[in-house]
Amino acid sequence: MKVVPGGIAATGGPVLRKLQGFGRLEEADATALALFESGTRLAPSGADLICEGDRPEGMLAITEGFACRYKLRENGARQIMAYLIPGDVCDFESSVLDRIDHAVGTLSTCRIVRVAPEAARDLRARPALERGLRTAALVDEAILREWIMNLGRRSAVERLAHLFCELLVRMRAVGLAFGNSYDLPITQLDLADTTGMTSVHVNRSLGELKRAGLIERKGKRLTLCDLPRLMEMAEFRPNYLHREVPVAA
Amino acid sequence: MKVVPGGIAATGGPVLRKLQGFGRLEEADATALALFESGTRLAPSGADLICEGDRPEGMLAITEGFACRYKLRENGARQIMAYLIPGDVCDFESSVLDRIDHAVGTLSTCRIVRVAPEAARDLRARPALERGLRTAALVDEAILREWIMNLGRRSAVERLAHLFCELLVRMRAVGLAFGNSYDLPITQLDLADTTGMTSVHVNRSLGELKRAGLIERKGKRLTLCDLPRLMEMAEFRPNYLHREVPVAA
DNA sequence: CGCTAGATTGATAACTGTCAAGGGCGGTGG
DNA sequence: CCACCGCCCTTGACAGTTATCAATCTAGCG
Structure with a gap:
């Protein structure tokens, strides 16, 4: 869990x-980012990082x-309209609106950079x-559209399956998936x-996925045991997350 | 329905x-846009303007x-993940993805500019x-987030109410609302x-809104008879559509 | 004036939410 | 090292919302 600045620079x-x-970076770009990523701090689970109405x-x-x-809602x-997983950046600089229309909060203990x-x-x-x-922002927008599809036209089980598939692809992109598992x-x-x-209902739907042998959960570790079947049932096509052909399963 | 180029330049x-x-434009900007808006063509209802997989x-x-x-979906x-109403622009230039992840189609006869x-x-x-x-794109993204809220956490009637309120604000912004009505x-x-x-279920929910005296529909014209009550029931706050304080009701 | 897409309506089924009561596990303090 | 506590996960019974299926009605259009 401990992150050594030197380690970050070395491994990225x-x-x-x-x-x-998303595209090749120069050495200097990587250095700038590494420096930037070394200035982290911890935030506990359930903390608000940005409040609705803050100035961006x-x-x-x-x-x-x-x-x-x-x-x-008032009641x-x-x-939740987006997950921010390791590697994700919220950019408020480009926001032309004068107030942020949503909050950002942690779902677990997080290491963050402001x-x-x-x-x-x-x-x-x-x-x-x-x-x-900018590419990352466009992908985030594509994810929003896919989530709308998820909420509007998929059943409970399918929604979860789709979400898990999406997260697998995203976790892989930052090297945090291990086979078909991730935390x-x-x-x-x-x-x-x-x-x-x-x-x-989430509990029951998860149980259904487990009983069908599609997923498994041990502690915080989620394993997609039968990725092809999961992808098929959720009609998950990762094209919205990538430029080119995705990594093979 | 007929649009005279001169008329466009004159009225905008x-x-x-x-x-x-979103911000003051210079005369030359307006002229460029007016010229651009004069090159319209008609598209019938139900036509696809962009297909999923097209190159942006x-x-x-x-x-x-x-x-x-x-x-x-395959079945x-x-x-639908966004409405494009008069004044809206889809910009595919900035899309760094190599394929479009969704289709764009008309819901009515449309006058469009390619x-x-x-x-x-x-x-x-x-x-x-x-x-x-760019501001318009950010607003579109905010709308996507609000739609996720709509789909995930509002009831059928509330979803419709919220949608109608949003469209009223958007139609007003382009001068196409008449009081609390629009087409x-x-x-x-x-x-x-x-x-x-x-x-x-839409039909039944609309009936509910009508019976409650909140909306009225004559032909294609929708009237929000009791906007305050509609806004309240949908918890509609237009902040995500504007920079500053919205126009009074 | 006949056609056809869209709007309505009723009956019934499926899905998801609500309420409530345990059960389990990790974390903390003694 | 162990007991206690609190948060989360599970599960059952029941209610409410929304989907389905099907038939009828209606209004705009050629």
Whole structure:
């Protein structure tokens, strides 16, 4: 769990890995990012990193753990509209709106980097990084569309299956998947608030997936035992996450 | 229905009106846009303007009618993930992905403008227009998030109410709302595919809204009879559509 | 004036939510 | 090292919402 700055520079932090997936970076770009990724701090689970109504500025990156974008209803109901996994960057610099329309909070203990406005501009001044960040933003938007599809036209079980497939691809992109497994350090209530269901129903749907031999969960580690069948049932096609042909299963 | 080029230049087409809402434009910007908006063509209802898998290039603008972004499931189920109303622009130039992940189709007869890649770059070369288009894209993304909230955490009636409120604000921004009314030239099936429901259930929910005296529909014209109550029941807060304080009801 | 897509409506089934009561596991303090 | 506590996971019974299936009605259009 401990991250040594030297280690980051050597192996590359998740943000670097992710952006490299979108296009080749120069040595100097990597160095800039590595430096940037070394300035991390810890945030406990359930903490708000950004509140709705905050003035947008700077950037926020996740290097460990899961965070999310979410909104609340007056009755307390929460809807999660995006996961921020290691390597993901929220860029508030480009936001032309004067207030942020959603909150950002952690779903687990997270290691994060807060980038001040000036530092953010320095990073964006590097063409390759600017391009990478922009690509990442477009992918995030494609994910939003796919989630709309998920909520509107897939059943409970399919929604979970689709989400798990998406996360596998995203975790692989930052080197955090091990075969068809990855750590999913979030609660069933979080899954419920993601998929528009109840935690009770999430529990039952997970049970269904387990009984069908499609997934397995040991502690926080999720394994997609039968990825082809999962992908088929969820009609998961990873094209929205990549430029080219995805990694083989 | 007929649009005279001179008329557009004089009154300003919907795209111009929309972008002006995001920030002041120079005369030359307006002229460039007006010229651009004069090159329209008609598309019949139910036509595909962009197919999933197309290579992204150029831009596409709507000046009359309703279009949408959508995806299909293998069983034919459709999910609409965005409405394109007059003034809206789909920009495929900035898409770094090599294939479009969704289709764009008309929901009614539409007047559209297809902008070739070079022309699109000419427009973006104007700083004010570039800024405006970028703001528009960010608003579109905010709308996606709000739709996720809608699908995940609002009831059938609330979803419709929220959608109608959002469309009122958006139609006002392009001068196409008359008081609390506007033309909604789409079918109940389209509403169903937007809100993740069935056309049957849309019909019943609309009936509920009508019986409650909240909306009224005469032909294609929708009237929000009791906007305050509608906004309250849907917890509609237009902050995600604007920079500043919205127009009073 | 006949056609056809879209709007309505009723009856019934399926899915998902709500309420409530345990059960289990990790984490903390003694 | 162990007991206690709290959060989360599970499970059952029941209610509410939404989907399905099918038939009828209606309005715009050629």
